[in-house]
Amino acid sequence: MCPSSQKPITATDEPEFFGIDHYGFPRSGHDDPADPTEYYPPYFRSEHFQRFGYHVQQLRGGFHWVTSGGYDAAFVVTDDGVVVIDAPPTIGENMLTAIADVTDQPVTHVVYSHWHTDHIGAAAVYGPGVEIIAHRITRELLERFPDPLRPLPTTTFDDDHTLVVGGTTLELSYRGENHCPGNIFIYAPAEKVLTAIDIVSPGSATFMHCDASQNITGWYEAQKQVLSYDFDFFVGGHHMHFGTYSDVQACVEYFADVLDGATAAVERFSRSDALLSVLDGGGWDRVFVGTENWINSMANFTTKYVLEKQTSDGRLWWERLAGVTSQTKYHAYTVLESIRLERPRPNYRLSGENPPVFLT
Ligand SMILES: [Zn+2]
Structure with a gap:
C-alpha cells in the first residue's frame, strides 16, 4: 500500500467512545484516578499504617494477614510456634513486629510460596534456626541463583505436603507451572484460608502483564484451581486487600x-x-x-x-x-x-x- 494513498488521520476521525486515547492507552473518561473508592481500605489512612507502613489483621483462629499496602503475607500462630508464609522485602522486619503484636511465640517454620525476591526476599529475617518448606523447583532455583536473604529451603516436596505444627494444618500442593515454576497453593482447611500468590489480586486488575507471569495458560488454569478450593479468605500477595x-x-x-x-x-x-x-x-x-x-x-x-x-x-x-x-x-x-x-x-x-x- 502506497503511503500517499492512505487517508490522512484527522481529529474528526476520533470516534466517540469510552476506551482508548490517541496513543492507544486506556482512558477512564473522567479526571479522577479510575479506581473504585472502596479499593482504599480504612487501615490505609490510619495513623498506625502511615507511621509504620504495615497492617496486621486476624482472619480466623491463629491465621493472620500482614500487608504493606502493595504486598501481603501471612502467619499462623500455633501452640508450638509461628508458621510464616513468605517475607516480602516491602514488609521486611515489620513481619517480626506484626507477629510480636499478637504473640510471644517464636517463628519455627517458614513456607515459601515461590522463589521470587519480591515475595520472599526478606526471609533471612526469621533467622537460621527455622524450618523452611518450599517446592523442589524453588530450592533448585535458589541454588542456581543464590541469595543470602533467601535462605535455601530445608524441606522440599514434589506434589503435596501436609505441614502440621501445634495442632494447625497447612496443606501445600503443586499443580504445575503457572505464574512461575514452583509456585504452590497453601491451604488452611480449619480456617478456610487459601494462599496462592500472584494469580489474582483481590479488588484489582493486578500488576501489568498478568503480574509478570511466565506461563499464561497455566496462570489461567491456576485461577480455576483457586476457585476449586473451599475458602472464606484469600491471600494473593497483592495489594491492599485479602479477598473473599x-x-x-x-x-x-x-x-x-x-x-x-x-x-x-x-x-x-x-x-x-x-x-x-x-x-x-x-x-x-x-x-x-x-x-x-x-x-x-x-x-x-x-x-x-x-x-x-x-x-x-x-x-x-x-x-x-x-x-x-x-x-x-x-x-x-x-x-x-x-x-x-x-x-x-x-x-x-x-x-x-x-x-x-x-x-x-
Ligand atoms: Zn512472583
Missing part, C-alpha cells in the same frame, strides 16, 4: 473477558481482508489500530472490548476493580502473545484458503 470467594470470582471474570477479547482480536486480525479495511478505512480502525504494529493493534482492540464490556453485575470493569484503565492494555498484550505461543494454533491455513481457518 466472590472477590476472586470477579478477578477471574475480568481475565476471562481479556481472553475473550484477545481471542476475537486474533481471529479478526489474522484476516488479510480485515487488514485491508484497516488500511483503507477510517475512524477507530485507522486511529487506534492502523497506526500500531500487529500485536499492539490487537491489544487496542482487546482493551476496547474489555473497557466497554458490561460485566456480570451490570457495571463496567473500572467501576469494580482498581487499575483496569491503566493495566488492561498490558494484560491484553501478554494474553495475545500467549494465544500465539501457548494455545492450540488458532489460525491454520488450508491450501488455497484465505482467511485461515480457526480450529477449535
Whole structure:
C-alpha cells in the first residue's frame, strides 16, 4: 500500500467512545484516578499504617494477614510456634513486629510460596534456626541463583505436603507451572484460608502483564484451581486487600473477558481482508489500530472490548476493580502473545484458503 494513498488521520476521525486515547492507552473518561473508592481500605489512612507502613489483621483462629499496602503475607500462630508464609522485602522486619503484636511465640517454620525476591526476599529475617518448606523447583532455583536473604529451603516436596505444627494444618500442593515454576497453593482447611500468590489480586486488575507471569495458560488454569478450593479468605500477595470467594470470582471474570477479547482480536486480525479495511478505512480502525504494529493493534482492540464490556453485575470493569484503565492494555498484550505461543494454533491455513481457518 502506497503511503500517499492512505487517508490522512484527522481529529474528526476520533470516534466517540469510552476506551482508548490517541496513543492507544486506556482512558477512564473522567479526571479522577479510575479506581473504585472502596479499593482504599480504612487501615490505609490510619495513623498506625502511615507511621509504620504495615497492617496486621486476624482472619480466623491463629491465621493472620500482614500487608504493606502493595504486598501481603501471612502467619499462623500455633501452640508450638509461628508458621510464616513468605517475607516480602516491602514488609521486611515489620513481619517480626506484626507477629510480636499478637504473640510471644517464636517463628519455627517458614513456607515459601515461590522463589521470587519480591515475595520472599526478606526471609533471612526469621533467622537460621527455622524450618523452611518450599517446592523442589524453588530450592533448585535458589541454588542456581543464590541469595543470602533467601535462605535455601530445608524441606522440599514434589506434589503435596501436609505441614502440621501445634495442632494447625497447612496443606501445600503443586499443580504445575503457572505464574512461575514452583509456585504452590497453601491451604488452611480449619480456617478456610487459601494462599496462592500472584494469580489474582483481590479488588484489582493486578500488576501489568498478568503480574509478570511466565506461563499464561497455566496462570489461567491456576485461577480455576483457586476457585476449586473451599475458602472464606484469600491471600494473593497483592495489594491492599485479602479477598473473599466472590472477590476472586470477579478477578477471574475480568481475565476471562481479556481472553475473550484477545481471542476475537486474533481471529479478526489474522484476516488479510480485515487488514485491508484497516488500511483503507477510517475512524477507530485507522486511529487506534492502523497506526500500531500487529500485536499492539490487537491489544487496542482487546482493551476496547474489555473497557466497554458490561460485566456480570451490570457495571463496567473500572467501576469494580482498581487499575483496569491503566493495566488492561498490558494484560491484553501478554494474553495475545500467549494465544500465539501457548494455545492450540488458532489460525491454520488450508491450501488455497484465505482467511485461515480457526480450529477449535
Ligand atoms: Zn512472583
